[in-house]
Amino acid sequence: xxxxxxxxxxxxxxxxxxxxxxxxxxxxxxxxxxxxxxxxxxxxxxxxxxxxxxxxxxxxxxxxxxxxxxxxxxxxxxxxxxxxxxxxxxxxxxxxxxxxxxxxxxxxxxxxx
Amino acid sequence: xxxxxxxxxxxxxxxxxxxxxxxxxxxxxxxxxxxxxxxxxxxxxxxxxxxxxxxxxxxxxxxxxxxxxxxxxxxxxxxxxxxxxxxxxxxxxxxxxxxxxxxxxxxxxxxxxxxxxxxxxxxxxxxxxxxxxxxxxxxxxxxxxxxxxxxxxxxxxxxxxxxxxxxxxxxxxxxxxxxxxxxxxxxxxxxxxxxxxxxxxxxxxxxxxxxxxxxxxxxxxxxxxxxxxxxxxxxxxxxxxxxxxxxxxxxxxxxxxxxxxxxxxxxxxxxxxxxxxxxxxxxxxxxxxxxxxxxxxxxxxxxxxxxxxxxxxxxxxxxxxxxxxxxxxxxxxxxxxxxxxxxxxxxxxxxxxxxxxxxxxxxxxxxxxxxxxxxxxxxxxxxxxxxxxxxxxxxxxxxxxxxxxxxxxxxxxxxxxxxxxxxxxxx
Numbered sequence: 001x002x003x004x005x006x007x008x009x010x011x012x013x014x015x016x017x018x019x020x021x022x023x024x025x026x027x028x029x030x031x032x033x034x035x036x037x038x039x040x041x042x043x044x045x046x047x048x049x050x051x052x053x054x055x056x057x058x059x060x061x062x063x064x065x066x067x068x069x070x071x072x073x074x075x076x077x078x079x080x081x082x083x084x085x086x087x088x089x090x091x092x093x094x095x096x097x098x099x100x101x102x103x104x105x106x107x108x109x110x111x112x113x
Numbered sequence: 114x115x116x117x118x119x120x121x122x123x124x125x126x127x128x129x130x131x132x133x134x135x136x137x138x139x140x141x142x143x144x145x146x147x148x149x150x151x152x153x154x155x156x157x158x159x160x161x162x163x164x165x166x167x168x169x170x171x172x173x174x175x176x177x178x179x180x181x182x183x184x185x186x187x188x189x190x191x192x193x194x195x196x197x198x199x200x201x202x203x204x205x206x207x208x209x210x211x212x213x214x215x216x217x218x219x220x221x222x223x224x225x226x227x228x229x230x231x232x233x234x235x236x237x238x239x240x241x242x243x244x245x246x247x248x249x250x251x252x253x254x255x256x257x258x259x260x261x262x263x264x265x266x267x268x269x270x271x272x273x274x275x276x277x278x279x280x281x282x283x284x285x286x287x288x289x290x291x292x293x294x295x296x297x298x299x300x301x302x303x304x305x306x307x308x309x310x311x312x313x314x315x316x317x318x319x320x321x322x323x324x325x326x327x328x329x330x331x332x333x334x335x336x337x338x339x340x341x342x343x344x345x346x347x348x349x350x351x352x353x354x355x356x357x358x359x360x361x362x363x364x365x366x367x368x369x370x371x372x373x374x375x376x377x378x379x380x381x382x383x384x385x386x387x388x389x390x391x392x393x394x395x396x397x398x399x400x401x402x403x404x405x406x407x408x409x410x411x412x413x414x415x416x417x418x419x420x421x422x423x424x425x426x427x428x429x430x431x432x433x434x435x436x437x438x439x440x441x442x443x444x445x446x447x448x449x450x451x452x453x454x455x456x457x458x459x460x461x462x463x464x465x466x467x468x469x470x471x472x473x474x475x476x477x478x479x480x481x482x483x484x485x486x487x488x489x490x491x492x493x494x495x496x497x498x499x500x501x502x503x504x505x506x507x508x509x510x511x512x513x514x515x516x517x518x519x520x521x522x523x524x525x526x527x528x529x530x531x532x533x534x535x536x537x538x539x540x
Binding site: 007013058065077080084 | 312500
């Protein structure tokens with residue numbers, strides 16, 4: 001019987017220890033935030049690709065190679081140079097004359113850089 | 114019976130002592146747990162405050178940076194609140210010996226009595242001189258050939274095309290700095306799989322490109338009017354040391370000796386005259402040479418073209434003399450043209466901007482090879498133009514980026530909108 005009393009004492013003491021004086025909670029007005037924007041992010045200005053990807057950027061392999069590729073590249077070059085001459089006028093320092101364009105068109109394989 | 118009662122009393126007494134001891138131990142354990150929990154909670158709270166203070170300090174530094182980007186380059190203190198905390202951002206501006214502005218931002222964020230400070234040293238505007246090569250268009254497919262390399266950032270709107278001429282002896286095109294193109298792919302000549310350009314920082318494809326349309330020539334003219342030199346009509350400038358020999362008919366100058374102006378800026382305007390019903394326009398063109406080398410820092414601005422008649426060099430060559438302070442900027446509204454009469458193995462030491470036109474060689478496809486064209490600086494042009502062909506005619510490119518210009522560009526060099534950089538960051 002006395003043991004039971006003792007256990008009650010321990011329980012009360014332990015409960016007493018857990019009690020502490022607390023300040024009354026004050027209601028705080030919670031800030032309101034705009035709705036979450038779940039639209040896709042804008043195009044990144046600077047994205048550093050992993051080195052492996054960077055070393056091997058996607059290659060445009062739609063161009064023909066070999067003799068056919070050579071002819072098509074030359075055809076495009078001559079067409080572009082004539083378009084440039086027409087647009088900028090023959091007085092422009094970077095524009096080639098028709099005879100210079102003709103001379104380039106007679107070459108087998110030419111590239112400008 | 115008496116002995117039994119005594120034994121019972123003794124047992125009760127010892128039980129009482131044990132209970133007391135257990136109570137004490139329990140209380141001690143409970144107190145310890147309570148103290149530990151309280152201490153941990155306090156630490157966690159302080160840690161949260163510290164992290165919040167860091168982000169608020171960073172926010173303060175961004176506010177200060179925006180303030181500087183908006184053109185407010187003067188020492189000031191900015192304060193504000195973010196959520197539960199506040200920041201104090203101190204901006205200190207000082208003018209360096211070379212005329213450029215040195216800015217330090219010290220921002221302190223405070224939350225719940227806990228503070229964190231971040232410091233940004235050497236904050237400055239980024240100028241167009243940061244680019245080794247920038248172009249927005251090309252008249253036809255212009256190839257990058259083996260042996261070319263870029264030690265500064267490269268940006269292009271058109272596709273990058275890579276040729277295989279002399280690949281085995283000259284090596285792959287090498288990009289040592291950031292590279293970006295608006296195009297989604299690159300092109301390899303003849304689909305040659307041996308072509309493998311090297312991108313140290315990767316190649317950003319489908320990228321957005323800055324616009325050079327924002328370069329403000331009227332602001333450059335205002336600066337030249339205030340602290341430089343303004344000329345009108347075709348002008349020939351030959352630099353030798355810190356003296357410029359200038360020929361300009363409007364001024365009546367023939368090889369007039371002029372020192373580099375204090376602001377380091379010369380602007381050549383286009384002007385018109387009217388006689389009766391006839392209007393004659395005199396283009397703001399500059400014809401430039403500096404065979405003996407330029408001493409000092411100078412930016413030449415032309416309303417129209419800048420023509421390169423001969424070598425344009427520095428007195429102290431920065432490629433061999435790391436102490437060289439010589440710097441030249443060439444800014445043309447239209448083209449920077451290497452004249453057909455320019456010598457073989459031409460050297461141009463300058464950073465070049467062509468707002469509406471481009472840099473190129475007059476007569477690049479005729480005659481025989483003219484050797485190497487060295488451009489020690491960088492080229493920012495709307496339209497990239499040809500300098501030679503694989504025939505071979507014109508020049509073989511030798512473009513070397515002048516790394517000094519990232520921190521110390523030529524005088525009054527145009528800034529890229531809303532772009533700041535800093536040399537170091539603490540926090």
